[in-house]
Amino acid sequence: WYQPEDLVGKNFVFVYNLKPKPMMGELSQGMMMAAEDEGEKECVLLIPDKDIPEGTRVH
Template structure:
């Protein structure tokens, strides 16, 4: 299973040795844990998705959308901790400004399984 942003239906990437990230590059990506506090069907988008609000503790609450409707209902998501990148620039998606990128693994049938900690941790905990 490859790990890719939930906003992508499928991503195929061939990485050659000269494209490896440096440790400094990796440290620039702020992947943190947050708890989904709101999730609802995102009716204004073309592909099935949810719009969500995620609590990242001291980093605040952020809006996003994710194409994760194959495996999750909005009720499944509320209260679930997830991993997201919080330092991408905001991106307009239909009528909301997405402020983070939730991460998940994409299966053979393009279903997305969310990345989440094995145990609950403090919201805002950095992944690395």
């Protein structure tokens, strides 16, 4: 799993505006996009290779 210091100051791809759902004691309305390696042993977060505005569509 990623540690908080691995995430601070970086941009990630999210799916948002989802139906609110309680997760780990908090109300979640979005999800970070990630991929699995071929062996499905590691989760890899999607990180844009350049700065893009918040809300940019993912195709």
